[in-house]
Amino acid sequence: MADLKIEGLVKRFGEVRAVDDVSIHVADGEFVTLLGPSGCGKSTTLAAVAGLDRPDAGRITVGGKVYFDGSRGTYLPPEARGCGLVFQSYALWPHMTVADNVAFPLTLRKVKAAERKRRIAEVLALVEMEPYADRYPHMLSGGQQQRVALARTLVYQPSILLLDEPLSNLDAKLRDRARTWLAELRTRLGLTTIYVTHDQIEALSLSDRIVVMNGGRIAQLGTPQDIYERPADPFVADFIGTTNFLPARVAAVAGGAATLELADGQRVDIAAERPPESGAQVMLAFRPEQMRVAASGEGATPDGSVITARVLSRSYVGGRWQVGLDLGGGPLRLEIETPPHADAVRLWLPRSGCILFRGAANAAA
Amino acid sequence: MSNAIAEPGAAAAPGRFRREVPIQYGMAALVVVLVAAPLVPILYQSFLTGALYDHDARLTLGNFARLAQTDGFGTVLWNTFLLAALSTIVAQVFGTAAAILFGRTDLPGARVLGELFLWPIYLSALVLSFGWYSIYGPAGYITLFWQSILGEAPWNLYSIGGMAVIAGVSQAPLAYLYCLSSAGMTDPTLEEAARVSGAGTFRTLWRITLPLMMPAIAYSAVLNFTIGLELLSVPLIFGEPAGVTVLTTFLYNISATSPRPDHGLVATAAALMLVVIVFLVWLQGRLLGNTRRFVTLGGKATRPRPFRLGGLRWPLFAACVAYVVLTGVAPIGMLVLRAFTSFLSPMVPLVDVLTLENFEILWREPVYARSITNSFVVSLVGAAGATALIGMIALIVHRSEFRFRNALHYTALFPRAIPGVVAGIGFFYAFALLPGLGGIRNSIWILVIAFTMRFIPTGLGAVAPMLLQVSPDLDRAARVQGADWWTTTRRIMAPLMRPALVACYTILFISFFKEYSTAIFLFAPGSEVIGTALLQTWVQGEVGVVASLAAIQVVVIAVCITTARTIFGVKLHG
Ligand SMILES: Nc1ncnc2c1ncn2[C@@H]1O[C@H](COP(=O)(O)OP(=O)(O)O)[C@@H](O)[C@H]1O
Ligand SMILES: [Mg+2]
Numbered sequence: 001m002a003d004l005k006i007e008g009l010v011k012r013f014g015e016v017r018a019v020d021d022v023s024i025h026v027a028d029g030e031f032v033t034l035l036g037p038s039g040c041g042k043s044t045t046l047a048a049v050a051g052l053d054r055p056d057a058g059r060i061t062v063g064g065k066v067y068f069d070g071s072r073g074t075y076l077p078p079e080a081r082g083c084g085l086v087f088q089s090y091a092l093w094p095h096m097t098v099a100d101n102v103a104f105p106l107t108l109r110k111v112k113a114a115e116r117k118r119r120i121a122e123v124l125a126l127v128e129m130e131p132y133a134d135r136y137p138h139m140l141s142g143g144q145q146q147r148v149a150l151a152r153t154l155v156y157q158p159s160i161l162l163l164d165e166p167l168s169n170l171d172a173k174l175r176d177r178a179r180t181w182l183a184e185l186r187t188r189l190g191l192t193t194i195y196v197t198h199d200q201i202e203a204l205s206l207s208d209r210i211v212v213m214n215g216g217r218i219a220q221l222g223t224p225q226d227i228y229e230r231p232a233d234p235f236v237a238d239f240i241g242t243t244n245f246l247p248a249r250v251a252a253v254a255g256g257a258a259t260l261e262l263a264d265g266q267r268v269d270i271a272a273e274r275p276p277e278s279g280a281q282v283m284l285a286f287r288p289e290q291m292r293v294a295a296s297g298e299g300a301t302p303d304g305s306v307i308t309a310r311v312l313s314r315s316y317v318g319g320r321w322q323v324g325l326d327l328g329g330g331p332l333r334l335e336i337e338t339p340p341h342a343d344a345v346r347l348w349l350p351r352s353g354c355i356l357f358r359g360a361a362n363a364a365a
Numbered sequence: 366m367s368n369a370i371a372e373p374g375a376a377a378a379p380g381r382f383r384r385e386v387p388i389q390y391g392m393a394a395l396v397v398v399l400v401a402a403p404l405v406p407i408l409y410q411s412f413l414t415g416a417l418y419d420h421d422a423r424l425t426l427g428n429f430a431r432l433a434q435t436d437g438f439g440t441v442l443w444n445t446f447l448l449a450a451l452s453t454i455v456a457q458v459f460g461t462a463a464a465i466l467f468g469r470t471d472l473p474g475a476r477v478l479g480e481l482f483l484w485p486i487y488l489s490a491l492v493l494s495f496g497w498y499s500i501y502g503p504a505g506y507i508t509l510f511w512q513s514i515l516g517e518a519p520w521n522l523y524s525i526g527g528m529a530v531i532a533g534v535s536q537a538p539l540a541y542l543y544c545l546s547s548a549g550m551t552d553p554t555l556e557e558a559a560r561v562s563g564a565g566t567f568r569t570l571w572r573i574t575l576p577l578m579m580p581a582i583a584y585s586a587v588l589n590f591t592i593g594l595e596l597l598s599v600p601l602i603f604g605e606p607a608g609v610t611v612l613t614t615f616l617y618n619i620s621a622t623s624p625r626p627d628h629g630l631v632a633t634a635a636a637l638m639l640v641v642i643v644f645l646v647w648l649q650g651r652l653l654g655n656t657r658r659f660v661t662l663g664g665k666a667t668r669p670r671p672f673r674l675g676g677l678r679w680p681l682f683a684a685c686v687a688y689v690v691l692t693g694v695a696p697i698g699m700l701v702l703r704a705f706t707s708f709l710s711p712m713v714p715l716v717d718v719l720t721l722e723n724f725e726i727l728w729r730e731p732v733y734a735r736s737i738t739n740s741f742v743v744s745l746v747g748a749a750g751a752t753a754l755i756g757m758i759a760l761i762v763h764r765s766e767f768r769f770r771n772a773l774h775y776t777a778l779f780p781r782a783i784p785g786v787v788a789g790i791g792f793f794y795a796f797a798l799l800p801g802l803g804g805i806r807n808s809i810w811i812l813v814i815a816f817t818m819r820f821i822p823t824g825l826g827a828v829a830p831m832l833l834q835v836s837p838d839l840d841r842a843a844r845v846q847g848a849d850w851w852t853t854t855r856r857i858m859a860p861l862m863r864p865a866l867v868a869c870y871t872i873l874f875i876s877f878f879k880e881y882s883t884a885i886f887l888f889a890p891g892s893e894v895i896g897t898a899l900l901q902t903w904v905q906g907e908v909g910v911v912a913s914l915a916a917i918q919v920v921v922i923a924v925c926i927t928t929a930r931t932i933f934g935v936k937l938h939g
Contacts, residue, residue: 082847084846093857095861105846
C-alpha cells in the first residue's frame, strides 16, 4: 500500500486537453472518487496512473516510486507499476476460465502452484465467487463478471486500486447491492483507491474525498459533505444533486448577510460570510429540500424570507404533486403533497444554508 | 495474504530489459528488407549499362531511351491499356449487375447463384483460361458443336476482345463484392422515398440505387484496371500465339525466355510498370477515402426491401444460370473432364476416350510429381510462416506503442503496388546480387520468400478487421497486471486472434497454391510448382497433362475452402 501523488498532469489528444493540469494527493489507504460528466477526463487520468497512456506533462508518484515525470522523461511501462485497474468493461479474457483469469497475474509473478491455488481460493471467497471457478466469463452475469474482475486485481495485492465506473454496466437494482457490497469490502481491505464514476450517489456514499472534474480540470476537491453543502461553483452545485438557481442582484450588505433583489423586485435575506458588494449580479443556489410552502399568514422572520411564485403547471406523480413555478422570471420545480389551489404560492426560504455565486447565469438549471 | 514477491504489486522490475524492443525492431527490419529486396535492384539496374552483377557496368539514363525506341513498344503499351480497360468494363458490368440481382432483388436462388458467381476468385486466371480454351478454343467443345450445326463460330479467344472477356469474367467477383457491400449499406429510406413518390422499380434502380453504388463501382474499377495491367496468364496463353503482346508478356519474353536478357531494358520496363501501378494504388487509396465519406447515413438496422422483378423474374433467372454455367461451371467442369480423357470432342462418345493416363504421366514423370509436392510444401509451410509474420505485423501496428508502427503499416501494405511479374524479376536480381544466398536461389525457399512478400497485404486484410474487434481493454488489462508486451501477445492476443489467423492461413494457402506469375521468373529445375509446370506443359502442347494438373489444383483449393468454412467457420470475403 502506498500514497499517490499526481502533480500538474496534462494529457492532450490532438487539440483536446483531455486532462488539464490536474493535481491530487491520495493518502495511504484513502478512498478518493473522480466524479464528473462523461468526457471530463476521468478515464484518461486513471489510464495515466496505470501507465496505459503516456501523459504530456506532470508527475505521478506512488509510495515514493516515480511512475512518470514529464520533466525528466521518466516513464514506467504499465507492467512495472503494480497498479490494480478494474476496467469499465471488466476485460475478462474470454478464452480463460474464472480461475485461469485470476491465476494469470500470479503466474506472471512466478508464484508456486500450491501458494497460487491457496490465493485464488482466498480471493474468490472474498468476492463470493468460489463456486464459479471453472466457468468461462460468458457464462456469468454482469455482477459476477465485475466481482471476478475485482478478484483478478486484488489477488496480486496491488499497491493502489483503480476502479473505472465498475458499477455502470449493472442494472439499477444490482447496482445498489453491488455498491453496498463494495462499501463493505472497501472498509475490510483499506486499499489506497481511486474510484471513477459519474454517479453522485456512488461518489457521496463510498468516498473519503471527492474530486469533481469538469472539462479536464478539477472543479472542486473535498469531503462528500464539503462538496454537497459548500459547492465551489455553480457547476459543482448543479452536478451534485438537483439544485435550483435564482438570478439576483445584491441590494444591500450588512454584517454577514445580504439582501437580494430578484428580477421581479421581491427581496430575500441570505446569510453569507463574505457577501459580494452591493449592486453585484449573483446566483442564489439552494437544494429543493431547503424550500417549503409557507403556512398561510406566515411572514418573513429572522430565520428566513417568504417569496411569492406564479404557478405554471401542476401534475400528479403518485402520492405527490410536481408543480412548475415561475419565480421572478426564472423556472423552478417543487414537489409537494397538496396541490396549490391559487395561481400563486408563497414559499419559505431559510436565511442560512443557501449559497451565493458571483456572476450572471451560466449554469442555471 | 503472503509476501511471495519482493516488490508487492509489480511483476516486472522497472529497469529491466524490454524484450519487445528487439522483437518489434526486428520485425520492422524484416518487413523493410522483404519489400525493398525486389524494388531496389530493379531501380538500380534500370540505370546501369550492363547486368548489375557485372563489375564494369556504369550508370546511365540510356535504358529509358532504348526502351522507348524498342520496335513495337508503343503497340505493346496500347495493347496493355486496351486489354486492361476492356476487361475492367466487362468485370464492372457483370459484377454490378450481379450485385443488384443477387443482393437487391427477389431473383430465385440468388444465394446459390451468388456463390457460384464468386468461383473465379478462388481459381487462378491461368486455370480459368485453360477451361475456356477447352470449351471455346479453336478445338473447344462448344466451338466444334457450333461449327457442326451453324458453321464458323463467331468468337475468337486469340484476340484482345476474347482475352478481355476471360479476364473480365475472372475479375467480375471483385466488382460484385465491393458493390454488394455498398448496396447493403444503401439507406432503404432513400429508395423507399423514391418508390413512394411514384418511381417504378427500374426507375428507382437507375436513379437511386445505382448512383449510390457509384463509389464502390469506381473503386473496384480502378482495382480491376490495376489487375488487368498486371495480368500475365491470359495474354501469355491467348495473346502470344496471335502476336498480341502486352507489358507483362513483353517482360516475360525479354527476360525469362530470352537466352541473353538485356537486363537494362528488362529493369526499365519493370520500373515503368511499377510506377504506373504505384500511381493506380495511390488512386485506389484516394477513392476508398471517398467511399467512406460517401457512406449513406441511416445505418444497417433495416434491411432494404428487395425489388420485385415481376414478369422478368424467371427470364433473368435463366440468364444468370446461363452466365454462371457458361463462364465458370462449364469451363472448369470440362477441364476436369478433359483430365480423365485422352481426347474430348462432341463427335466422339465419352466412354471411348475415358482414361487415367494423364494422371499416370503426372505420377511417372518426376518433374510433375515434384511440382505437386513443391506446391504443397510451399503452400503449407510458406503460408504458416507468412501467417505468423502477418499476425506479428498486425499486432505491432494495431496493438503496440512501437515508435514506427505507422511507417511499418505503410511498408507492409506497399506490396499491393508491386505486380507479380515485377516481384519475380526483382527477387531474381536480388538473389543474383547476393552471392551467399545461392543455395536459396535454386530452392523452393526463394518462392516462399517472394510469395510471402507479395501476400502480406492480403493477409493483413484478413487479420486486421478481426483484430480491431478484440477490445483493447483485454490486452491493456494484461499489461496493468504485469505482463509485458510479448507475454501479452503470446498469452492473451494470440489465442484471441485464432479465428483471424485461421482465415489468414486459408487465404494464404490458396494464394500460394495457385500463384504462378512471380514463380515463373524464379523457379529452377527442381523447384517447379504447379503454376510453372502448367505454363511449361502448355507450351509443349500437352493439353491432357495440363488439364490433370489444373484439376488437382482446383480440387485442392475446393477442399481447402470447404474445410475452412465448415470446420472453422472461416469467412473468406465480405
Ligand atoms: N484515444 C483518444 N483519442 C482521442 N481523444 C480521446 C481519446 N481518449 C479520450 N479522448 C477524449 O478525451 C476526453 C476525456 O475522455 P475520458 O477520459 O475517456 O472521459 P471520461 O472517462 O471522463 O468519460 C474526451 O473528450 C474524449 O473524447
Ligand atoms: Mg470513462
